[in-house]
Amino acid sequence: MTATKGLEGIVAASTSISSIIDDTLTYVGYNIDDLAENASFEEVIYLLWHLKLPNKEELNDLKQQLANNMELPQEVINAMKAYPVKNIHPMAALRTAVSTLGLYDEEADVMEEAANFRKAVRLQAKMPAIVAAFARIRKGLEPIAPRTDFGFAANFLYMLTGEEPEAIAIEAFNKALVLHADHELNASTFTARVCVATLSDVYSGVTAAIGALKGPLHGGANEQVMKMLSEIGSVENVDSYIHGKLSNKEKIMGFGHRVYRQGDPRAKHLKAMSEKLTKLTGEPQYYEMSTKIEEIVTSEKALPPNVDFYSASVYHSLGIDHDLFTPIFAVSRVSGWLAHILEQYSNNRLIRPRAEYVGPGMQTYVPIENR
Numbered sequence: 001m002t003a004t005k006g007l008e009g010i011v012a013a014s015t016s017i018s019s020i021i022d023d024t025l026t027y028v029g030y031n032i033d034d035l036a037e038n039a040s041f042e043e044v045i046y047l048l049w050h051l052k053l054p055n056k057e058e059l060n061d062l063k064q065q066l067a068n069n070m071e072l073p074q075e076v077i078n079a080m081k082a083y084p085v086k087n088i089h090p091m092a093a094l095r096t097a098v099s100t101l102g103l104y105d106e107e108a109d110v111m112e113e114a115a116n117f118r119k120a121v122r123l124q125a126k127m128p129a130i131v132a133a134f135a136r137i138r139k140g141l142e143p144i145a146p147r148t149d150f151g152f153a154a155n156f157l158y159m160l161t162g163e164e165p166e167a168i169a170i171e172a173f174n175k176a177l178v179l180h181a182d183h184e185l186n187a188s189t190f191t192a193r194v195c196v197a198t199l200s201d202v203y204s205g206v207t208a209a210i211g212a213l214k215g216p217l218h219g220g221a222n223e224q225v226m227k228m229l230s231e232i233g234s235v236e237n238v239d240s241y242i243h244g245k246l247s248n249k250e251k252i253m254g255f256g257h258r259v260y261r262q263g264d265p266r267a268k269h270l271k272a273m274s275e276k277l278t279k280l281t282g283e284p285q286y287y288e289m290s291t292k293i294e295e296i297v298t299s300e301k302a303l304p305p306n307v308d309f310y311s312a313s314v315y316h317s318l319g320i321d322h323d324l325f326t327p328i329f330a331v332s333r334v335s336g337w338l339a340h341i342l343e344q345y346s347n348n349r350l351i352r353p354r355a356e357y358v359g360p361g362m363q364t365y366v367p368i369e370n371r
């Protein structure tokens with residue numbers, strides 16, 4: 001038995017939800033470029049969960065269900081207020097709050113398909129409310145209840161600030177949500193599937209997935225990109241900063257991908273948004289630094305930017321705190337995790353690969369007094 005490091009190239013599941021073939025990403029056969037330009041995030045959620053686009057009635061029904069289920073149980077808000085809010089990362093808070101949410105869902109361990117769909121709606125609806133509530137609680141502010149007349153993207157921005165978001169912010173945020181919704185068998189989705197393949201519950205699957213997304217080699221990279229842009233500070237500093245990192249053999253966050261070779265098809269949409277939004281906010285340097293970094297990294301390392309690279313300057317331009325970038329990724333990706341969890345349940349088998357043993361050969365036990 002020989003292990004493949006990082007399971008590279010191993011096909012570990014079948015799915016009808018999304019595909020990456022020849023660097024083209026589709027959700028249920030719809031090209032991501034089409035969806036990014038035309039779809040609302042709610043339409044994408046419906047597509048991922050039902051494997052077809054909704055008609056008007058189905059879409060309105062899902063929108064209403066999401067808006068109606070956004071409000072958090074007071075117990076979860078109280079629990080968040082008791083976290084050591086000043087010292088914890090919002091991804092740790094989100095991971096814990098989603099687990100706590102499961103304690104207050106009477107159907108948490110009901111395994112029927114209809115109950116799992118109901119929990120999917122509740123979790124999808126409450127994830128943005130958790131992120132927004134935590135962002136306010138840690139500043140000493142009260143959480144803001146969602147508006148039932150707002151769509152998903154608008155509601156998140158509203159719960160974060162208490163102000164009605166501008167149309168351009170809603171449009172940009174909706175597009176970012178669409179672009180991050182699903183991505184075949186990425187590390188966090190695989191984690192969710194492994195977890196629920198033991199027939200554990202939806203909350204456990206999503207909690208596990210949040211843990212996997214948090215790492216800087218996966219979803220956590222978007223926050224690291226912003227940290228890098230802040231450290232660089234101006235276009236003039238890009239060259240020496242990036243060359244310094246590369247000569248130290250350090251990774252440049254937001255570049256490279258296990259599956260894409262020519263480039264991540266989502267990046268161009270975020271790049272265009274970054275250019276537009278940074279101009280509007282009067283901070284074009286974030287876009288200019290980013291394009292200069294891209295120029296160097298692609299020419300010297302042949303590594304194109306991934307989804308995390310330009311999303312950083314997009315979220316910064318929307319006025320979002322930098323350590324909320326990865327939780328925002330989770331607010332979108334939970335739609336994909338839930339789709340994969342439902343798919344896993346529908347055709348389940350325990351996921352249990354083998355390991356190549358590379359430790360010592362047979363040894364004789366030595367009693368502790370003789371060691």
Ligand SMILES: CC(=O)SCCNC(=O)CCNC(=O)[C@H](O)C(C)(C)COP(=O)(O)OP(=O)(O)OC[C@H]1O[C@@H](n2cnc3c(N)ncnc32)[C@H](O)[C@@H]1OP(=O)(O)O
Pocket residue numbers: 006216217218219221250251252253254255256257258259301303306307308
């Ligand atoms: C949503 C997402 O999860 S997208 C990915 C987000 N993550 C990041 O942006 C973090 C930076 N990127 C990386 O760490 C990697 O490219 C990954 C984790 C995304 C993919 O990793 P893998 O396929 O395992 O590639 P691996 O890490 O083995 O790298 C292969 C080679 O490319 C180099 N490399 C890969 N990514 C980068 C990078 N961003 N900067 C510099 N060098 C890199 C590695 O150092 C390695 O070089 P070596 O062979 O000389 O040692």
Ligand SMILES: O=C([O-])CC(=O)C(=O)O
Pocket residue numbers: 182183185186187218257258259306307
């Ligand atoms: O697919 C991956 O390995 C990482 C990624 O881009 C994503 O999860 O969106």
